[in-house]
Amino acid sequence: MSGRRPTRSLTAAAIAILALITAGCSSGSGSEAEPRPEGSAGAQNQGQTRDTSPYWVDPESDAARQVKAWDAQGRTADADILRRISERPVADWPAGDDPAPGIRNAVRGAAKDGSTLVLVAYNIPHRDCGQHSAGGAADADTYRRWIGSFADSIGSAPAIVILEPDAVPHIVDGCTPPEEHDERTELLSEAVDRLKQQPKTKVYVDAGNPAWIDDPGKLVEPLKRSGVDRADGISLNVSNFQTDDAVKAFGAKLSTLLGGTHFVIDSSRNGNGPLSGGRTDAWCNPTGRALGTPPSDRTGDPLLDAYLWIKRPGDSDGECRGGPAAGTWWPDYALGLARRAKA
Numbered sequence: 001m002s003g004r005r006p007t008r009s010l011t012a013a014a015i016a017i018l019a020l021i022t023a024g025c026s027s028g029s030g031s032e033a034e035p036r037p038e039g040s041a042g043a044q045n046q047g048q049t050r051d052t053s054p055y056w057v058d059p060e061s062d063a064a065r066q067v068k069a070w071d072a073q074g075r076t077a078d079a080d081i082l083r084r085i086s087e088r089p090v091a092d093w094p095a096g097d098d099p100a101p102g103i104r105n106a107v108r109g110a111a112k113d114g115s116t117l118v119l120v121a122y123n124i125p126h127r128d129c130g131q132h133s134a135g136g137a138a139d140a141d142t143y144r145r146w147i148g149s150f151a152d153s154i155g156s157a158p159a160i161v162i163l164e165p166d167a168v169p170h171i172v173d174g175c176t177p178p179e180e181h182d183e184r185t186e187l188l189s190e191a192v193d194r195l196k197q198q199p200k201t202k203v204y205v206d207a208g209n210p211a212w213i214d215d216p217g218k219l220v221e222p223l224k225r226s227g228v229d230r231a232d233g234i235s236l237n238v239s240n241f242q243t244d245d246a247v248k249a250f251g252a253k254l255s256t257l258l259g260g261t262h263f264v265i266d267s268s269r270n271g272n273g274p275l276s277g278g279r280t281d282a283w284c285n286p287t288g289r290a291l292g293t294p295p296s297d298r299t300g301d302p303l304l305d306a307y308l309w310i311k312r313p314g315d316s317d318g319e320c321r322g323g324p325a326a327g328t329w330w331p332d333y334a335l336g337l338a339r340r341a342k343a
Helices: 012-023 041-045 062-072 076-086 100-111 140-154 167-172 178-195 217-225 244-257 331-339
Strands: 117-121 159-163 201-206 233-236 263-266 304-308
Touching: 062 076, 062 331, 076 331, 100 117, 100 140, 117 140, 140 159, 140 178, 159 178, 159 304, 167 178, 167 201, 167 217, 178 201, 178 217, 217 244, 233 244, 244 263, 244 304
Parallel strands: 117 159, 159 201, 201 233, 233 263, 263 304
Antiparallel strands: none
16 A cells, blocks of 8 residues: 655754665665766756746755755765756655644745745545554544644645545545445545635545556545545656556556546656566565656646645655655665666
């Protein structure tokens, strides 16, 4: 399944400690890092993010703080490569019982250059079926208050909200028990309406990825019950690794079934596509992956509204393949994604 949960930001001190630990690891050592090649994604990134993307870049993200820590330690080659993440806009996953402080801080940051926030609402009751990213609101009323605070905190700022990754696909695949289906779709539908009260907020209801739900027709009714007709579209490939082409083909089919709905794609880690061989837990910290298409609303596809980095590159999917807990910043994995990024 997803193996994700809201990002838990580390303190600057914690980043420094992590950096000292990882300095001796072969996968992240300065001796193995190569300079940023001319024409690479990272080289194009410097000073050009706002030219190709309207989305907010958090100057205090985990990746940005890691860059500062590595620069201070003399790991300048690694820091330079990691700028391929730190200088790109990634989604914010407001955590905790009250999402307001984090969102309001992001709103203030984005207002400085008039950029658009990308936010993920990820707090549905019975989240992730009790797996790696278990949690969520205690009950329906708690969730309603949480999503109300989420929406209020956006105010009139321009924002994109990815609504509840996995919530609808988990209905389809049977992971969420049948007795919870009606409550879930009702809460999602109400969330769409509440978020759309904000004048500049776009909402995309999550619909999984083509390697998970192979028949898009199975998603149609639960998406309709979840208010997709009143949303701005659907989100696809969140925290997964399916290629842009595969996801666009899937999105086009699902769009036809939904009467022409638009979609966004999470391209944060799909630069090398999915792990081959159909291995167990291929979604969970797979080796050899790379950053994908940089965030942009220039897609060349009338149905595809944007490529977004919804999953925060470098956040662990869960305690698998040597990773820390889901949502925890993992600098070695982030460095690998950035190093393998294509131009």
